[in-house]
Amino acid sequence: MVPVLLSEWIKVRTVRSTFVTLLLTFVVTVGLGAVVSAVVASTWNNQTPTERANFDATGVSFSGIALGQLALIVFAVLVVTSEYSTGMIRATLGAVPQRMTLMLAKVLTVLGLVGVVSVLTAFISFFLGQALLGSHRTSITDPGVTRAVFGMAIYMTLLALLSVGVAFMVRRPIPALAILMPFFFLISPILNAVPKVKNVAHFFPDVAGRQLYSVQGSTDVPYGPTAGFFIVLAWSLGCVVIGYLLFARRDA
Amino acid sequence: MIEVNELTKRYGDKLAVDHLSFTIPQGVVTGFLGPNGAGKSTTMRMMLDLDRPTSGSVRIDGKHYGQLREPLKYIGALLEAKAVHPGRTAYNHLLWLAASNRIPTRRVDEVLALVGLTAVAKKRSGGFSLGMGQRLGIAAALLGDPKILMFDEPVNGLDPEGIIWVRNLMKSLAAEGRTVFVSSHLMSEMALTADHLVVIGLGRLLADMPMNEFIDRNSRSFVRLRTPQPEQLLDALSQGGIAALQGADGTWEVENGDLARIGDLAAEHRVTLHELSPQRASLEEAFMRMTAEAVEYQTGAPALPPEQEQEQKPEPAAAWGAGWKKES
Numbered sequence: 001m002v003p004v005l006l007s008e009w010i011k012v013r014t015v016r017s018t019f020v021t022l023l024l025t026f027v028v029t030v031g032l033g034a035v036v037s038a039v040v041a042s043t044w045n046n047q048t049p050t051e052r053a054n055f056d057a058t059g060v061s062f063s064g065i066a067l068g069q070l071a072l073i074v075f076a077v078l079v080v081t082s083e084y085s086t087g088m089i090r091a092t093l094g095a096v097p098q099r100m101t102l103m104l105a106k107v108l109t110v111l112g113l114v115g116v117v118s119v120l121t122a123f124i125s126f127f128l129g130q131a132l133l134g135s136h137r138t139s140i141t142d143p144g145v146t147r148a149v150f151g152m153a154i155y156m157t158l159l160a161l162l163s164v165g166v167a168f169m170v171r172r173p174i175p176a177l178a179i180l181m182p183f184f185f186l187i188s189p190i191l192n193a194v195p196k197v198k199n200v201a202h203f204f205p206d207v208a209g210r211q212l213y214s215v216q217g218s219t220d221v222p223y224g225p226t227a228g229f230f231i232v233l234a235w236s237l238g239c240v241v242i243g244y245l246l247f248a249r250r251d252a
Numbered sequence: 253m254i255e256v257n258e259l260t261k262r263y264g265d266k267l268a269v270d271h272l273s274f275t276i277p278q279g280v281v282t283g284f285l286g287p288n289g290a291g292k293s294t295t296m297r298m299m300l301d302l303d304r305p306t307s308g309s310v311r312i313d314g315k316h317y318g319q320l321r322e323p324l325k326y327i328g329a330l331l332e333a334k335a336v337h338p339g340r341t342a343y344n345h346l347l348w349l350a351a352s353n354r355i356p357t358r359r360v361d362e363v364l365a366l367v368g369l370t371a372v373a374k375k376r377s378g379g380f381s382l383g384m385g386q387r388l389g390i391a392a393a394l395l396g397d398p399k400i401l402m403f404d405e406p407v408n409g410l411d412p413e414g415i416i417w418v419r420n421l422m423k424s425l426a427a428e429g430r431t432v433f434v435s436s437h438l439m440s441e442m443a444l445t446a447d448h449l450v451v452i453g454l455g456r457l458l459a460d461m462p463m464n465e466f467i468d469r470n471s472r473s474f475v476r477l478r479t480p481q482p483e484q485l486l487d488a489l490s491q492g493g494i495a496a497l498q499g500a501d502g503t504w505e506v507e508n509g510d511l512a513r514i515g516d517l518a519a520e521h522r523v524t525l526h527e528l529s530p531q532r533a534s535l536e537e538a539f540m541r542m543t544a545e546a547v548e549y550q551t552g553a554p555a556l557p558p559e560q561e562q563e564q565k566p567e568p569a570a571a572w573g574a575g576w577k578k579e580s
Contacts, residue, residue, distance in 0.1 A: 003322075007352035014344035015337055087335035090302055091392060094329055095352040097301050097318040251303040 004096050004105040012079060012109055021075035022117050025156075029068030030125045036063035037129040041136060057138035058148045059214035061129020065152070066185075068121070069159055069206075072114065073180045076163035079110055081173035089252050099248050103168065107240060110160050118156035122149050122213075144215040144225075151225060152213035158236040159184075162205060165239025168247045205235040253278050254299065254400065254433070259308035261294050261455075268294045270455040271308065276400075276433050276448075281426045283446030283463070284435040287543050291455035292435040293331070296404050300329055312400070324353040328393030329402040334385040338378025342369055342388050345377060346395060355396050363391040382409040390421070401425055403434040407441060419445050439539035443467075453543040470538030475509030478502065478527035479518075488521035489514070503527070 012018050040060050047055075083089040096102045126149050130137040138145055163180055170176040184206050191201035201207060202221050211217040211228030223231075254276040261269040269291040276282050286292050297303040299310045301317035310317065312326060320326050336345050346360040364370050367387040372380070377388060386406065393401055403422070407415045422445050426432050436442050442449065442463075449466050451459040459466065476499060479485045485504065489496050492513065499505040506514060511530055518525050 003354045004352055007348045010344065010348040010351055011337075011340075014341070014348070015339045017339065082337055086337050087332055088337055090297075090300075090331050091335050091349065092352075093302055094300050094327075094331075095324050095349050097320065097323060249304070251297070 001101060001105065004101055005108060007095070008105045008109040012113060015082070017078050017082070018075065018113075021071050021078065022113070024071035025068050025075065026117060026121050026124075028071060029062075029064035029121050030128060032064030032067055033061050033125040034064075034128045034132055037061050037132040041132060041134045044136060054216065054219070055136070056214050056216040057130060057133055057136060058126065058145055059210070059216070060133065061126050062122075062148075062152050062213050064125060065156070065213075069156070069184055070181060072156060072160055073163045073184065074177065076110055076114070076160040077167045077173055077176045077180065079106065080164055080167035081171060081176055084171045085173055093252050100244070103244050103247060107161065107164055110164055111157060114160040115153070115157050118153035119150075121156065122152035125152070138215065142215070147225065148213050148215045151229070154229065155209035155212050155232060158232045159205070159209070161236040162232075162239045165236065165241070165243035168243030169239070203231055205232045208232045208235075253313060254431070255311045256295070256299070257309050257311070259295065259298060259310060260306045261291070261298060261303065262306040268455050269298070269305075272452065272455065272457055273308075274450050274457060274460045276431060276450075278431050279426065279429045280447035281422050281432040281434060281445050282448040282450060283442035284433060284450050284452070285439060285442050285539065286435075286437065286452040286458075288437055289454075290437075290452045290543070292437075292452065293404055294455075295452070296329070296331060296402060296433075296435060299402070300327070300331070302331075322353040322396070324349065324355065324396030324398065326396075326398055327400045327402060328396060328398040329404075330386070330389040330393045330406055331402075331404045332389075334377070334380070334382075334389070336377045336385065336388060339376055341374050342377050342380075342391075343373040345388065346392060349392055349395055353396055359395060359397070363394045366394060367391040383411060383414045386410060386414065386418075390418070398430070400431045401433070403432070405435055405437070407436070415441075439536045440534075443535050451539070451542060458542050466538075467535065470533070470542075471535055472533045473508055474531050474533075475506045475511055475514055476527060476529050476531045477504040477506065477514070477525060479504070479523060479525050481523050484521060484523045485518065485525075488517045488523055491521075492517045505531075 037060055044052075083092055092102065093099070096105075126140070130139075140146055140149065163176075166180055167176045170179065183204075188201055188204045188206045191197050191204075192207065194201075198220075207218075207221060208223075208228040208231035211221055211223065212225050212232060214225075217224060217228070256272055256274050256276075259269055259272045260267065272291070272295060284292055284295075294303060298305045299312075299317065312320065317323060317327075342364065343360060346363065347357065349355075350357060350360050361370070361373075364373050367390050369384065369387055369391060372384065377385065380388065386409070390403075390406070393403070406418045406422075410418065419441075422432050422434060426447070434445065446463050448462050449459060450457070477485065477496065482504065486496060489506070494506055494509065494514065494517070496504040496506050511528060515525070515528055518528070
């Protein structure tokens with residue numbers, strides 16, 4: 001297992017796309033979060049009392065994830081699909097024919113790397129956002145805030161895991177992205193605006209994730225941060241398990 | 253030793269590999285020959301457990317490929333050129349392969365030197381020519397210093413220099429006592445490198461025998477005669493106990509004939525000869541005959557170009573193919 005992990009780590013660190021996509025994830029999430037925080041601070045006086053009542057300083061500083069997660073999805077998808085699009089999967093399975101071991105090593109490599117990037121992104125987004133929110137800021141020592149910041153890092157990590165699972169199912173980069181990108185960027189927000197359907201969309205991973213990384217979650221959503229964590233976890237593990245079952249059975 | 257036993261692969265209702273059984277002998281170069289679409293690559297992928305067989309099995313020293321610990325130390329394979337991430341350097345490509353099988357890092361430099369890629373080791377492989385990509389693939393195959401090497405069409409797309417390099421490499425690997433299994437659709441290529449032959453067509457085994465046996469059985473040698481006086485010639489020959497068969501284009505052929513004796517007989521009987529020449533049917537021709545019925549995408553034109561047609565054996569082609577199948 002250790003040699004395979006080392007090998008997967010060498011693979012990940014020796015292509016430029018890893019660096020580009022993870023840097024983009026960080027920059028977009030932190031940057032957009034900072035912009036939204038600054039805008040909210042400067043328009044505070046124009047907001048309605050309800051908006052003020054529902055205001056969650058932590059959640060606002062994490063607004064950037066809506067776009068930043070797309071780069072993260074691209075990273076996770078490419079780790080898997082580049083093996084197929086280049087034909088390298090043959091060399092990989094030739095060297096490591098134990099497919100369970102191989103997939104586990106890939107998953108752990110992604111988890112480790114994304115874990116580090118996520119923690120950095122979450123904390124820097126939080127502190128930068130709070131600084132820009134000025135007098136409306138919250139403190140890391142306030143109740144639920146530390147949980148929300150780590151929740152953000154966990155959400156990002158699990159999102160990468162989910163993407164790896166889908167990539168193993170679909171194998172080609174464009175279809176994998178064509179499934180994941182709209183799902184997180186379009187479908188869930190649209191369904192969330194439709195009555196009735198909304199009740200289903202509430203259990204989508206991005207909505208569950210938002211409960212996880214907000215201090216004061218959406219009152220529309222019928223569950224809290226802990227349930228949110230398990231819902232995201234279930235999605236991710238579900239995708240990885242299905243991905244593995246297909247990977248184990250199919251011709252490479 | 254690799255044993256392929258009743259290996260079968262079905263895609264939908266098409267059988268790509270059909271109950272294929274053969275054993276790859278140790279320490280020699282075995283040529284795996286068949287026309288395009290015969291199922292060579294599919295068979296090789298199943299040998300490496302990349303594709304799952306519909307039925308049958310492959311054993312490597314008695315084990316299934318998936319049961320091998322650190323398989324690169326047993327088998328090195330080159331399946332397709334450029335199965336490499338174009339953004340990764342040649343060195344890093346070999347580095348991750350080495351790491352996965354606990355092969356020391358210095359071995360990466362060794363194989364790079366062996367295939368002559370040291371100068372471009374730190375270059376991204378995306379810019380490599382086909383020949384360089386092939387060399388990198390061979391370096392990857394040699395990385396674990398394996399006893400068995402498997403190459404799928406290694407000379408495809410190589411320039412003449414590269415072809416000679418690959419040929420010599422395979423011979424030297426076998427000379428070191430390694431088992432080399434190499435596929436090709438060119439008989440001429442195999443005739444130069446292989447000691448043993450496995451021939452398949454449409455996924456079925458057509459021949460499995462040592463190269464020299466294949467040559468003995470297939471490269472028919474005969475004497476070609478041309479004369480304006482066929483009657484007298486046949487008389488003269490039959491008096492000497494020699495039978496001649498009519499060849500194409502008004503010629504006569506004597507199987508395994510002795511040039512001097514035939515010439516002497518003709519002179520004794522004062523028969524004019526316009527041609528008295530030794531002929532040898534090529535192995536390529538024998539291979540094409542053997543696989544003629546097993547070619548998947550047949551063109552409307554005859555299987556052989558006209559010049560070769562003239563050298564055809566008098567017996568019909570079907571008899572050859574049928575004969576082979578019975579023996580194998």
